[in-house]
Amino acid sequence: xxxxxxxxxxxxxxxxxxxxxxxxxxxxxxxxxxxxxxxxxxxxxxxxxxxxxxxxxxxxxxxxxxxxxxxxxxxxxxxxxxxxxxxxxxxxxxxxxxxxxxxxxxxxxxxxxxxxxxxxxxxxxxxxxxxxxxxxxxxxxxxxxxxxxxxxxxxxxxxxxxxxxxxxxxxxxxxxxxxxxxxxxxxxxxxxxxxxxxxxxxxxxxxxxxxxxxxxxxxxxxxxxxxxxxxxxxxxxxxxxxxxxxxxxxxxxxxxxxxxxxxxxxxxxxxxxxxxxxxxxxxxxxxxxxxxxxxxxxxxxxxxxxxxxxxxxxxxxxxxxxxxxxxxxxxxxxxxxxxxxxxxxxxxxxxxxxxxxxxxxxxxxxxxxxxxxxxxxxxxxxxxxxxxxxxxxxxxxxxxxxxxxxxxxxxxxxxxxxxxxxxxxxxxxxxxxxxxxxxxxxxxxxxxxxxxxxxxxxxxxxxxxxxxxxxxxxxxxxxxxxxxxxxxxxxxxxxxxxxxxxxxxxxxxxxxxxxxxxxxxxxxxxxxxxxxxxxxxxxxxxxxxxxxxxxxxxxxxxxxxxxxxxxxxxxxxxxxxxxxxxxxxxxxxxxxxxxxxxxxxxxxxxxxxxxxxxxxxxxxxxxxxxxxxxxxxxxxxxxxxxxxxxxxxxxxxxxxxxxxxxxxxxxxxxxxxxxxxxxxxxxxxxxxxxxxxxxxxxxxxxxxxxxxxxxxxxxxxxxxxxxxxxxxxxxxxxxxxxxxxxxxxxxxxx
Numbered sequence: 001x002x003x004x005x006x007x008x009x010x011x012x013x014x015x016x017x018x019x020x021x022x023x024x025x026x027x028x029x030x031x032x033x034x035x036x037x038x039x040x041x042x043x044x045x046x047x048x049x050x051x052x053x054x055x056x057x058x059x060x061x062x063x064x065x066x067x068x069x070x071x072x073x074x075x076x077x078x079x080x081x082x083x084x085x086x087x088x089x090x091x092x093x094x095x096x097x098x099x100x101x102x103x104x105x106x107x108x109x110x111x112x113x114x115x116x117x118x119x120x121x122x123x124x125x126x127x128x129x130x131x132x133x134x135x136x137x138x139x140x141x142x143x144x145x146x147x148x149x150x151x152x153x154x155x156x157x158x159x160x161x162x163x164x165x166x167x168x169x170x171x172x173x174x175x176x177x178x179x180x181x182x183x184x185x186x187x188x189x190x191x192x193x194x195x196x197x198x199x200x201x202x203x204x205x206x207x208x209x210x211x212x213x214x215x216x217x218x219x220x221x222x223x224x225x226x227x228x229x230x231x232x233x234x235x236x237x238x239x240x241x242x243x244x245x246x247x248x249x250x251x252x253x254x255x256x257x258x259x260x261x262x263x264x265x266x267x268x269x270x271x272x273x274x275x276x277x278x279x280x281x282x283x284x285x286x287x288x289x290x291x292x293x294x295x296x297x298x299x300x301x302x303x304x305x306x307x308x309x310x311x312x313x314x315x316x317x318x319x320x321x322x323x324x325x326x327x328x329x330x331x332x333x334x335x336x337x338x339x340x341x342x343x344x345x346x347x348x349x350x351x352x353x354x355x356x357x358x359x360x361x362x363x364x365x366x367x368x369x370x371x372x373x374x375x376x377x378x379x380x381x382x383x384x385x386x387x388x389x390x391x392x393x394x395x396x397x398x399x400x401x402x403x404x405x406x407x408x409x410x411x412x413x414x415x416x417x418x419x420x421x422x423x424x425x426x427x428x429x430x431x432x433x434x435x436x437x438x439x440x441x442x443x444x445x446x447x448x449x450x451x452x453x454x455x456x457x458x459x460x461x462x463x464x465x466x467x468x469x470x471x472x473x474x475x476x477x478x479x480x481x482x483x484x485x486x487x488x489x490x491x492x493x494x495x496x497x498x499x500x501x502x503x504x505x506x507x508x509x510x511x512x513x514x515x516x517x518x519x520x521x522x523x524x525x526x527x528x529x530x531x532x533x534x535x536x537x538x539x540x541x542x543x544x545x546x547x548x549x550x551x552x553x554x555x556x557x558x559x560x561x562x563x564x565x566x567x568x569x570x571x572x573x574x575x576x577x578x579x580x581x582x583x584x585x586x587x588x589x590x591x592x593x594x595x596x597x598x599x600x601x602x603x604x605x606x607x608x609x610x611x612x613x614x615x616x617x618x619x620x621x622x623x624x625x626x627x628x629x630x631x632x633x634x635x636x637x638x639x640x641x642x643x644x645x646x647x648x649x650x651x652x653x654x655x656x657x658x659x660x661x662x663x664x665x666x667x668x669x670x671x672x673x674x675x676x677x678x679x680x681x682x683x684x685x686x687x688x689x690x691x692x693x694x695x696x697x698x699x700x701x702x703x704x705x706x707x708x709x710x711x712x713x714x715x716x717x718x719x720x721x722x723x724x725x726x727x728x729x730x731x732x733x734x735x736x737x738x739x740x741x742x743x744x745x746x747x748x749x750x
Contacts, residue, residue: 099185100164102213105151108296110267111260112149115253119153122249123234135227135235137244140253141406141429142343143293143336146238149253150213153236161233163210167226169217169237179226201228208232219404220247240343240406252409255290255429258282264292265309268299273309280309287316289366289430293336294324301327321438340435343405353388354401359460360385361408361428362436363469365499368411368425370492371399376472382460399426407432425492437503440465463507469500470513477517481524484680490524497521501540512555515544519559526566528681529723535570538563552587558598560584565605568612578613581606597640600629604644611651620651639682642671646686649693658696665690679717681724684710688728691735700739707732 123134138146154164165182169175180193183200190196204210210233217223217239227235227247237248244250256264262285266273273281288294302312304327315323325335348355357374364373375389375398388394402408403426411425440462473496478486497517504514522537542563545556564580567573585602592599607622627644634641645668652661669686676683691707694700711728718725 098158098162098164099182100158102154102158102164102166102211103151104155105148108264108268108299109148109152110264111256112145112152115149116153116156118251119149119236120157122251134233135237135248137237137239137248137250138253139239139242139244139250139406141255141291141409141432142240142339143291144253144255145292146253147215148292150215150236150238154211154213157211157234161209161211163204163233165210165212167212167214169214169222171218172222175214175217175222175226197226201226204228204233205230210234211236214238217241220244223247241404242406242409243404256292256295257290258285261285261288261290261295264295265299268296269302269309277309280313283313284309284316287313287320287430291336291429291431294431297324297327297336303327320434336431337435337438340407340432341439343407344436344439347401347405347407351398351401352384353382353394354398356382356385357388357398358402358407358428358436359440359465360469360472361426362433362440363466363500363503364428364433364473365495366428366430366433367495368427368492369496370425370476373472373476373493373496374398374426376475378468378471378475380468380471382468402426437462462503463509466500466503466507466509467511467513470504470509470511470517473497473500474513474517477520479520481520482527484676484682490521494521494524501537510544510547512545512548515541515548515555515559518544519555519562522559522566523562526562531566531569531723535563535566538566552590554591554598557584557587557591557602560587561602561605565608568609574609574612578606578609581609594625595629595633597630597633600626600633601640603629604647607647607651611654616651616654620648620655623648623651636667637671637675639672639675642668642675642686643682645671646682646689649686649689653689653692653696656696658693662690662693662697665693679713681714681717684714684717685724687713688724688731692731695731695735695738700735700742704732704735704739707735 119136119138122136138150140146151166154166158164163182163186165178167175167178167182176193176197179200180189180196183189183196183203186200186203188196188199188203190199204212205228208231210231212227212233212235214223214226214235214237217237219239219241220243223237235248237244242250242252255261262281265281265285284298285295288298298312298316301323302308305311312323321337325337344355344358347358361369361374375385375395377386377389381389385398388398403410408426408428411427440460473493476489477493478489480486481490501514501518518537518541522534522541525534525537538559542556542559545553545559549556560580561584564577564584567577567580570577581602585599585606588596588599588602594600594603603622604626607619607626610616610619610622623644627641627648630638630641630644645664649661649664649668652658652664665686669683669690672680672683672686678684678687687706687710691703691710694703694706707728711725711732714722714725714728
């Protein structure tokens with residue numbers, strides 16, 4: 001009897017909800033279950049042990065008749081309601097003038113005035129196309145503040161609406177339930193929730209004083225049939241998915257600016273801060289990247305533990321993911337890091353290649369990542385990503401998956417080469433990268449292994465993904481760092497190289513590919529005259545190559561020679577510069593003849609080292625030999641030969657041989673103009689050297705004009721503060737002073 005009572009309770013509860021399966025199965029189920037029992041009772045066919053319970057037959061018969069009657073009456077009324085062509089008339093609201101369940105934004109809501117203005121403008125812009133209602137979809141990274149922005153908009157515009165309803169839309173069931181509740185509040189409810197949703201949508205379409213907020217909607221399909229298609233009300237959707245074009249006007253929500261983030265944290269803690277605390281606050285804002293929820297969690301942690309920003313940063317540097325998972329604000333149920341980890345698991349389950357690409361991208365910088373970098377075909381890629389890289393359609397699916405969760409966003413600015421191909425760079429938030437790297441340490445490359453290969457990929461650690469990221473960057477890097485045509489590519493990849501090298505240090509990775517990356521980008525930075533950064537990378541490259549290849553390897557000698565050349569500009573390192581260049585040249589001569597291009601480059605660098613130590617004669621001899629060798633092996637028009645001409649012209653100018661210096665500088669300038677164009681750093685160096693040679697010959701007016709042109713072009717190309725710009729400024733100042741002195745002397749003689 002207890003079992004029977006339980007079953008009846010379940011049946012009656014389902015019946016009261018009037019769910020569709022009960023309506024469908026009620027009649028046949030009752031007949032198939034209860035009628036045989038009644039028949040057995042009537043005919044006396046029950047077993048002997050059941051006869052004491054034969055009195056149950058009459059209640060069962062009554063239940064059978066009642067259920068069938070109720071089912072038929074309910075079906076009749078439902079059919080009549082659906083067939084009724086008359087418009088729905090709202091019932092007067094018994095809860096006051098407004099039907100409103102939208103809460104106010106959190107007390108600590110700060111800033112976002114520009115976003116609120118954008119949102120207001122988005123609703124006032126006249127809609128185009130077949131839809132006449134205003135629908136805006138706020139999309140962006142989880143924790144970016146979409147929901148709070150929507151709540152702030154509702155609070156700001158509440159006086160314009162009679163109805164305001166927040167619909168939790170994480171799942172369709174919760175959205176349908178919320179809409180059915182709104183139908184009840186508006187007097188158009190129905191015992192069937194789906195029918196209630198249709199009723200309330202029809203009701204809202206006939207009026208214009210309402211605001212609906214669908215919060216955390218996963219995609220467009222989840223809101224099918226829930227969004228009014230007519231009417232003058234407003235619909236606001238929040239989602240991580242950016243693809244809402246066919247249903248709404250998408251509006252991307254960005255992180256706080258540094259100034260807004262600092263103001264937010266100051267407002268949360270209050271009080272005056274010391275310079276040290278202020279410095280820690282600025283560092284914290286930089287680390288969290290302006291994410292409102294992350295900032296809120298950091299402030300909550302400091303408040304709960306009664307610590308300052310300095311102490312918090314000590315804990316954050318040691319274990320940032322764990323720190324951000326503690327002491328949640330009361331308005332939030334799930335830490336930001338947990339939300340992102342769940343998203344990553346979801347991505348792993350639906351598109352393994354997308355999850356693998358995220359783990360590689362986590363080791364790059366937060367700057368825009370060229371799309372082709374994700375699908376570089378290098379050896380050692382995880383299997384799913386390797387297959388996607390070979391198939392453009394699968395590659396597009398990977399990008400679509402990454403964009404749909406907003407862990408990756410399209411970059412705001414496109415590179416010139418990307419614009420020509422129509423490709424869009426992608427970008428990860430730095431805090432997302434931190435969480436993914438921490439998640440990868442646990443060896444969770446695949447959510448559910450579906451094969452032996454995927455099972456093996458679960459063992460992929462941060463070290464392995466970092467090495468793959470290194471290989472991908474190396475494959476995408478042009479070979480010639482001094483070719484100006486590759487400048488934009490190097491500039492785009494440099495932030496990712498710098499970030500990857502930092503992660504390699506923390507993981508204690510030392511490899512040949514790592515040293516190659518350090519050497520190539522050190523060479524690029526030296527060519528661009530970023531001397532400090534160039535020397536740092538070249539020092540690391542030399543250490544790595546000495547450790548992995550030995551002192552006599554060609555690659556080690558190449559880095560040694562280049563580092564020696566880079567050090568000749570540092571007055572404190574010029575003796576070491578000479579030692580490195582000599583050691584590299586000695587090593588090259590073990591492998592090659594003196595006419596080999598690599599040997600001639602080492603001789604050129606040794607000449608620069610002599611020049612740095614003011615040993616002009618030795619430096620000139622080295623440059624003379626390098627020019628002779630390059631003319632013989634490469635020809636007069638080769639860029640390396642022109643570089644030797646320019647170097648020798650500088651040496652001759654310092655030696656006072658201005659006539660020959662002018663001849664070589666002019667020849668180098670003409671050659672570089674023809675090959676590289678005038679708007680090239682090497683061409684402008686020759687132009688500046690030509691001006692110096694004219695100055696030495698006393699042709700001051702021509703020297704001033706040429707130096708002034710070099711300065712204007714360098715400013716436009718390199719920007720103020722660049723070493724080459726400073727050199728031109730110094731030379732032009734000296735030439736102008738020489739002109740003033742010459743004019744003064746002429747005046748005295750007159």
